[in-house]
Amino acid sequence: MNFEGRDIVSIKDFSKPDIEYLMSITDMMEAIARGGSEMLKGKILATLFFEPSTRTKLSFESAMYRLGGNCIGFAESSTTSIEKGENLADTVKVVENYADVLVIRHPQDGAARLASEFSNIPIINAGSGSEEHPTQALLDLYTIKKEFKKLDKLTIALVGDLRYGRTVHSLAYALSLFDTKLYLVSPELLKMREEVVGEIKDKIEVEEENDLKKILPELDIIYMTRIQKERFPDLSEYKMVKGSYRLTQDDLKNVKRKAIVMHPLPRIDEIAFDVDSTHHARYFKQTWYGLLVRMALLSLILGGLE
Amino acid sequence: MNFEGRDIVSIKDFSKPDIEYLMSITDMMEAIARGGSEMLKGKILATLFFEPSTRTKLSFESAMYRLGGNCIGFAESSTTSIEKGENLADTVKVVENYADVLVIRHPQDGAARLASEFSNIPIINAGSGSEEHPTQALLDLYTIKKEFKKLDKLTIALVGDLRYGRTVHSLAYALSLFDTKLYLVSPELLKMREEVVGEIKDKIEVEEENDLKKILPELDIIYMTRIQKERFPDLSEYKMVKGSYRLTQDDLKNVKRKAIVMHPLPRIDEIAFDVDSTHHARYFKQTWYGLLVRMALLSLILGGLE
Amino acid sequence: MNFEGRDIVSIKDFSKPDIEYLMSITDMMEAIARGGSEMLKGKILATLFFEPSTRTKLSFESAMYRLGGNCIGFAESSTTSIEKGENLADTVKVVENYADVLVIRHPQDGAARLASEFSNIPIINAGSGSEEHPTQALLDLYTIKKEFKKLDKLTIALVGDLRYGRTVHSLAYALSLFDTKLYLVSPELLKMREEVVGEIKDKIEVEEENDLKKILPELDIIYMTRIQKERFPDLSEYKMVKGSYRLTQDDLKNVKRKAIVMHPLPRIDEIAFDVDSTHHARYFKQTWYGLLVRMALLSLILGGLE
Numbered sequence: 001m002n003f004e005g006r007d008i009v010s011i012k013d014f015s016k017p018d019i020e021y022l023m024s025i026t027d028m029m030e031a032i033a034r035g036g037s038e039m040l041k042g043k044i045l046a047t048l049f050f051e052p053s054t055r056t057k058l059s060f061e062s063a064m065y066r067l068g069g070n071c072i073g074f075a076e077s078s079t080t081s082i083e084k085g086e087n088l089a090d091t092v093k094v095v096e097n098y099a100d101v102l103v104i105r106h107p108q109d110g111a112a113r114l115a116s117e118f119s120n121i122p123i124i125n126a127g128s129g130s131e132e133h134p135t136q137a138l139l140d141l142y143t144i145k146k147e148f149k150k151l152d153k154l155t156i157a158l159v160g161d162l163r164y165g166r167t168v169h170s171l172a173y174a175l176s177l178f179d180t181k182l183y184l185v186s187p188e189l190l191k192m193r194e195e196v197v198g199e200i201k202d203k204i205e206v207e208e209e210n211d212l213k214k215i216l217p218e219l220d221i222i223y224m225t226r227i228q229k230e231r232f233p234d235l236s237e238y239k240m241v242k243g244s245y246r247l248t249q250d251d252l253k254n255v256k257r258k259a260i261v262m263h264p265l266p267r268i269d270e271i272a273f274d275v276d277s278t279h280h281a282r283y284f285k286q287t288w289y290g291l292l293v294r295m296a297l298l299s300l301i302l303g304g305l306e
Numbered sequence: 307m308n309f310e311g312r313d314i315v316s317i318k319d320f321s322k323p324d325i326e327y328l329m330s331i332t333d334m335m336e337a338i339a340r341g342g343s344e345m346l347k348g349k350i351l352a353t354l355f356f357e358p359s360t361r362t363k364l365s366f367e368s369a370m371y372r373l374g375g376n377c378i379g380f381a382e383s384s385t386t387s388i389e390k391g392e393n394l395a396d397t398v399k400v401v402e403n404y405a406d407v408l409v410i411r412h413p414q415d416g417a418a419r420l421a422s423e424f425s426n427i428p429i430i431n432a433g434s435g436s437e438e439h440p441t442q443a444l445l446d447l448y449t450i451k452k453e454f455k456k457l458d459k460l461t462i463a464l465v466g467d468l469r470y471g472r473t474v475h476s477l478a479y480a481l482s483l484f485d486t487k488l489y490l491v492s493p494e495l496l497k498m499r500e501e502v503v504g505e506i507k508d509k510i511e512v513e514e515e516n517d518l519k520k521i522l523p524e525l526d527i528i529y530m531t532r533i534q535k536e537r538f539p540d541l542s543e544y545k546m547v548k549g550s551y552r553l554t555q556d557d558l559k560n561v562k563r564k565a566i567v568m569h570p571l572p573r574i575d576e577i578a579f580d581v582d583s584t585h586h587a588r589y590f591k592q593t594w595y596g597l598l599v600r601m602a603l604l605s606l607i608l609g610g611l612e
Numbered sequence: 613m614n615f616e617g618r619d620i621v622s623i624k625d626f627s628k629p630d631i632e633y634l635m636s637i638t639d640m641m642e643a644i645a646r647g648g649s650e651m652l653k654g655k656i657l658a659t660l661f662f663e664p665s666t667r668t669k670l671s672f673e674s675a676m677y678r679l680g681g682n683c684i685g686f687a688e689s690s691t692t693s694i695e696k697g698e699n700l701a702d703t704v705k706v707v708e709n710y711a712d713v714l715v716i717r718h719p720q721d722g723a724a725r726l727a728s729e730f731s732n733i734p735i736i737n738a739g740s741g742s743e744e745h746p747t748q749a750l751l752d753l754y755t756i757k758k759e760f761k762k763l764d765k766l767t768i769a770l771v772g773d774l775r776y777g778r779t780v781h782s783l784a785y786a787l788s789l790f791d792t793k794l795y796l797v798s799p800e801l802l803k804m805r806e807e808v809v810g811e812i813k814d815k816i817e818v819e820e821e822n823d824l825k826k827i828l829p830e831l832d833i834i835y836m837t838r839i840q841k842e843r844f845p846d847l848s849e850y851k852m853v854k855g856s857y858r859l860t861q862d863d864l865k866n867v868k869r870k871a872i873v874m875h876p877l878p879r880i881d882e883i884a885f886d887v888d889s890t891h892h893a894r895y896f897k898q899t900w901y902g903l904l905v906r907m908a909l910l911s912l913i914l915g916g917l918e
Contacts, residue, residue: 036348042648054380062404065376070677097900098674288403342654368710371682594709
């Protein structure tokens with residue numbers, strides 16, 4: 001269970017004990033996040049964002065600064081430099097000379113894995129293609145752990161775009177390590193891919209469903225995601241399904257008292273603003289937990305805790 | 307007069323004693339700006355710039371680093387993410403988890419006020435819509451204070467675009483707290499709005515004027531601003547007025563010996579380059595004073611001085 | 613040989629003893645790069661990049677952080693603000709109030725020199741127009757020094773675009789200070805300009821050549837550069853010459869055992885990927901040496917070592 005120097009590429013690289021150890025370290029980070037630390041003084045984190053993601057970038061940077069380190073990096077506003085034939089491996093082999101850890105986000109599946117093969121310093125995958133977003137899955141798990149004091153005996157619905165959403169892929173896999181029941185709630189066109197469903201079905205109870213309202217009373221966790229208009233070849237189809245994957249304060253009348261609503265953010269309108277003020281909302285708290293998880297990962301990988 | 311945890315949204319939130327207290331703290335910042343400090347060690351400032359403003363952003367960042375803190379943030383090169391339906395409140399409620407103070411710039415009137423209502427951490431308005439730019443007004447006041455050793459018994463002309471320029475709105479209000487005489491010098495189309503003029507006229511002597519050259523000999527402070535071509539529906543009208551709101555070395559022959567020329571920058575050509583070398587020019591010195599004022603604000607708001 | 617407060621505008625400002633002194637300081641930087649330092653604590657470096665160059669920017673920023681300093685700055689993704697009539701001198705006279713050293717990159721010849729005339733704080737030229745890139749030349753020299761333990765009695769080929777490539781101009785001049793033999797290998801259209809060739813021919817042996825393969829066995833250093841399609845008015849001409857200025861593993865069969873391949877990066881395809889794994893490749897190592905050279909420069913200029 002030694003994280004020092006380790007790459008964080010896929011949630012599948014984490015065993016259940018790995019996750020439990022990480023959660024225990026994360027518990028220590030709240031005090032440091034508020035009080036500051038010099039644990040990673042002199043260390044440099046480089047963000048290589050080949051597609052934009054302001055929130056994820058700021059989260060990693062804040063985590064690094066809270067631990068006393070520094071940050072460099074870039075964020076492409078489009079895929080310009082990739083089109084220009086910019087070579088990912090070359091970029092990695094240059095920037096590894098300037099930093100102690102690389103955080104990479106890339107539109108192509110497998111990019112972070114490729115980067116880790118070329119890099120002499122640890123790589124953290126901050127989202128690659130539509131497959132993986134492991135630190136998001138870890139922060140989702142940590143949110144659940146903090147709110148329910150357990151990761152077992154919980155019923156979770158993943159709602160929205162389960163086909164292209166990298167967040168839900170990583171999370172579904174992570175949840176399958178624990179004794180959970182999973183509902184997959186999505187329009188036909190955005191159903192989770194067969195191979196992903198197959199893999200988790202072997203381990204936990206999974207049900208595909210397209211009526212969110214029907215199962216609401218059963219749920220401990222309602223995990224909402226965006227449905228992007230662009231995914232629909234036919235706009236009328238989009239308009240038809242849109243309403244079914246939207247959550248309002250009214251809908252929450254029938255949920256368990258302790259049920260929570262989560263979302264990787266940013267949201268468009270799939271969670272109505274009137275949900276924000278209910279005691280079920282946890283999507284902003286999630287970003288706080290995310291900071292703590294990333295602090296824990298960075299301190300472990302860079303040996304700040306050893 | 308406790309600034310700790312306070313939002314800086316509008317210059318109107320400042321009483322005269324508030325401003326005097328801030329100026330006295332600012333006087334202490336020059337030594338720190340040159341020598342460095344660890345006053346805000348471990349603190350993080352986040353810049354949320356929904357429209358670009360390189361200079362203002364760099365000024366805040368430099369102030370934070372001079373005090374020993376760190377910075378994260380973003381600057382939109384256009385209004386892209388706003389068009390995408392990006393929700394300001396959501397952004398604030400995410401980023402407040404990553405930082406100790408938020409500096410926000412936004413093209414819409416009222417945006418900073420709105421942000422401050424959602425945020426649990428202090429907000430500093432770095433320019434919102436065409437209404438407010440309170441830290442610019444404070445640094446303008448501080449410049450005047452340093453150069454004249456007083457804020458009373460002074461005659462100031464605000465010159466140029468008084469309709470859309472947020473800088474002049476905040477400054478006019480700030481000046482009205484002191485015993486000053488104000489000339490408002492602008493083309494008809496860019497006159498200061500009635501309601502703003504009304505408010506300051508209740509407190510100090512204000513005169514609207516469209517001939518800058520005529521009043522030059524009377525002035526202690528000539529505060530120039532840009533006139534943007536885009537404001538004129540008819541380009542010929544722009545060309546007609548343009549020259550009247552331009553200052554050259556020649557024009558300065560008739561001013562008081564101690565008169566100073568100020569400008570919020572960047573300039574286009576409303577101040578000729580030959581003015582730079584005169585002893586009247588203060589627009590670059592202003593940016594130095596701006597650094598000091600922002601250092602004072604940050605150290606007070608974040609409790610570095612308490 | 614006092615570097616404190618000095619501008620780094622042109623490689624021509626460096627005497628041979630200057631370069632030797634800088635190399636000796638650079639030797640001390642490897643330990644600091646790995647262990648960290650507080651040498652420049654409280655100092656701020658500002659990057660003014662009027663054209664994009666991610667790698668150079670990251671290199672300077674990493675150097676500054678490794679020495680304990682901080683960074684602010686901007687990078688234009690295009691030449692937008694220059695087109696808008698943004699005035700370089702004004703920018704410099706503003707930002708010098710926020711920082712202790714300015715690193716500037718600009719598409720126009722002479723821009724860094726101009727900036728240095730206006731600035732009260734030291735300027736480092738990180739590439740201006742097609743003329744100069746002095747820190748690249750210094751890191752190239754340092755790479756050669758480290759790999760050959762000397763800067764004399766070496767045969768170097770500069771290959772590719774010798775007309776518009778600022779890197780090769782600065783490097784050719786730097787090499788002319790030492791007892792070296794230089795081959796200039798380029799297509800007719802991209803030959804080094806007469807005046808540059810003339811200047812170095814006075815000092816060392818220079819030969820212009822257009823067949824790289826022929827001279828390979830003689831070379832100690834093969835310095836490759838990009839040939840940009842856009843330079844050729846006629847695309848068919850580009851396609852004709854392209855292959856002749858490309859290096860593959862095969863080509864390296866005939867080189868000296870200790871010969872090294874260098875490149876300022878980024879590459880397009882002028883060095884085949886199969887060269888990366890040979891013991892001749894030094895282009896990634898170069899970026900590491902570059903970090904060390906920039907650390908040495910910053911610590912000298914800002915007086916961290918005095």
